[in-house]
Amino acid sequence: MRTDMCGELSAGDVGRRVAVCGWVARRREHGEHLAFVDLRDRTGVVQCVVDGAADLRSEFVVRVVGTVRHRPEGTTNDNLATGEIEVGDCEVEVLSSAEPPPFPVDERIDTDETIRLRHRYVDLRRERMQRNLRLRATVNSAIRGAMEEQDFVEIETPMLIASTPEGARDFVVPARLKPGSFYALPQSPQLFKQLCMVGGVDRYYQIARCLRDEDLRADRQFEFMQLDAEASFVGQEEVLEFIGRAVSAAVEAVTGEPVGEIPRMTWHDAMERYGSDKPDVRFGMELVELTPVFSATEFNAFKAPCVKGIRVPGGAEMTRNQLDALTETAKRYGAKGLVWMKVGEGRELTSPVAKFLSAEELAGIASELDAESGDLLLLVADQRPAVRHVLGLLRLALGRPPVNEGGLRFLWVVDFPLFEAIDESGSPVPAHHPFTMPHADDMALLDRTGEDLLAVRSQSYDLVVNGWELGSGSVRIHRGDVQTRIFELLGIGEDEARAKFGFLLEAFRYGAPPHAGFAFGIDRLVAILAGEENIREVIAFPKTQSGGDPLTNAPTPIDPAQLAELGLRVLPPPS
Incomplete structure (x- = not known):
């Protein structure tokens, strides 16, 4: 033709x-x-x-x-x-022949996203969408090639599984042949890939479709694709090498330039310097420790466990209304207040609170923050986690460049805490799934209780690029004594462990090799490489932010006959 x-x-x-x-x-x-x-x-x-x-x-x-x-x-x-x-x-x-399209197929004309998704078959004709989908195919091909070169075997895992705790809500599917029972759609292939290691597969990978019933946002959809990988007789170093090569191959296939060696940063340093476990290192404005400056302060607002600040270059041009709005933003982020200071000639600091601070404290602020004329200094005092959180968000709001500027800045974040909090019953809350191996140097801390457990590091690691978390992984627990202790700390008894994870624990009884793995989101990587701020622009048929599909009108009610066949009855919504 x-x-x-x-x-x-x-x-x-x-x-x-x-x-x-x-x-x-x-x-x-x-x-x-x-x-x-x-x-x-x-x-x-x-x-x-x-x-x-x-x-x-x-x-x-x-x-x-x-x-x-x-x-x-x-x-x-x-x-x-x-x-x-x-x-x-x-x-x-x-x-x-064709009727007039619902919107012009022209890159120069902006169209409401809902209309674009309602007529996605027309939207896909645009050069932007054609380019993004082909870029995605290039990334998938490069990833497969890199994994196969490293002797990984592609294995498909099931989509209909038992519901297991993965940290998010499951999508569930009623079982027609067993009324009252349900399958779950996988949040990840986590347990099955570990079973592959018990089965002697040695190196597994899959470009897997995963589903999580979470609130949608620019970098999250109900269903998403990820590179999922697991390997036996390896530790963290080998996994970082495997995944680094796959990511570099994908980037090189699109840009022509490999990634090179990816730098590392501990979770603690990332939180202290950037207020985030997925720091965007394309720009400065790092969080600076100011607590020692106020060790003997008379200013009550700075009599806090932690005081930190950031320097906004050129920010002294902000008006009072803008600064008031910034203060309200900080309060929405969880701050009790925000102290701002404008830097004039000779590092002179102008601020509503300057009169409450000593000359030594003002000089210390200017020195620690490397203040220059025309800068704006922002200070927050509170508990350390709150200070890091607020200033980390303010840093992004004031300084983060568009996704397609500043190049690609990949970063490994390592040494995450094993537990993120202590609940009301005194049990630790896991920061990851309960099969994450503690750091070898922190094993003795597992004998402690309460807040002391928050010092235990895990052998887990995240890959970050331009402030987006691409994915995470960990060395898995394969020793029965360590797994038993983790379950004890989490308050998971033998019966509950058997009910939730019985098939995996039973498999481990028959010889589990040391193993570790990783998974990263392909949607996010493709969006970054395409210069898109929203992953919906690199997915052929995405959902809207409210979870709907304007093209098919999903989700929709189902026929009463189907409900009856499944043994289900829909209750009216609460009044």
């Missing part, structure tokens, strides 16, 4: 008779007898000169047979890859 793709024709094809197919992007009349038709396919656009009497309208699907020729002098289009040539002496066959 066609001999060439529209966007691939060039001056080297001049004089050749070709057949091209695609959609009518634009039609421009040239007198009564000729019309210029821009024909579009997935590769681009080519101009065709056709009989002006031909009934061709926007988005008609046509086949054009003609001769490639140079455009007349002075009519070349430098904005098109095919701008030097056109197809003339055309014969046109209409393959499919």
Whole structure:
């Protein structure tokens, strides 16, 4: 039906008779007898000169047979890859007529996202979406190649599984053959890939579809794709090498440049310096410790366990209204208040609280924050976690560049805490799943109780790029004594452990090798590489932020007969 793709024709094809197919992007009349038709396919656009009497309208699907020729002098289009040539002496066959589209298929015109998703089949014709989906395919191919080069075996794990605690809500599926019972859709293949290690697979990977019933946002969908990997007889160092090579291969396939060695930062340093466990290191404005400056302060607001500050270059130009709004923002983030200081000539600090501080304290603030004339200094005092959280968010709000600026800054964050809090019953709350191996140097701390347990580090690690968490992984527990102790600390008794994880624990009784793994989100990596702020732009058929699908109107009620067959009854919503 066609001999060439529209966007691939060039001056080297001049004089050749070709057949091209695609959609009518634009039609421009040239007198009564000729019309210029821009024909579009997935590769681009080519101009065709056709009989002006031909009934061709926007988005008609046509086949054009003609001769490639140079455009007349002075009519070349430098904005098109095919701008030097056109197809003339055309014969046109209409393959499919079309109604006017619900929005122009034109990158220059913004369209409401709901309308785009309702007519996604039209939206996908745009160059941006075509580029993003092909970039995604390139990433998937590169990842597969890199994993296979490292002797990983691709294995598919089941989509209908038992519900297990993974840290988020499950999507559940009623079992028709067992009324009153349910499958769960996998939040990850975690337990199955560990079973693969018990089964001697040695190195497993999968580009896996996972589902979590969580609130949606720019970097999260109900269903997502991730590279999932696990290997036996390895530790953290080997996993970081495996995953680093896969990520570098994907980046190089898209950009032409490998990633190189990825730097590391401990969780503690990331929190202290950036107020986040997924720090965006493309810009400065690091959190600076100021607590010693106020060790003997008379200012009550700074008589706190922790005081930190950030320096906003050039921020002294902010108006009082802007600073008041910034203070309200800090309070929404959880701060009790926000102290601001403008830096004048000679590091003189202007602030409503300056009169309450000693000359030594003012000098200490300016020195520790490396203040320069024209800067704005922001200080928060409170418990350490609250200070880090508030200033970390303010740093991003004031300094974070767009996702497509500043290059790709990958970072490994390591040595996460094993437990993130102590609950009301005195039991620790796991920061990850309960199969994460504690740090070898902290094993003795497992004999302690209460707040002392928060000092236990885990052998877990995250991969971060430009402030986005790409994924996480850990060395797994394969020793029965360690697993038993972790369950004891978490308040999980033998019966509960058997009910929740029985099949995995039983498998471990038959010889479990030391193993470790990782998973990272492909949607997020592709979005970063495509320069998109929202992963919906790199997914063919995403959900809206409210979880709906404007294309199919999902979710929808199901027929009463289906409910009856499943043994289900829908209760009316609470009044």
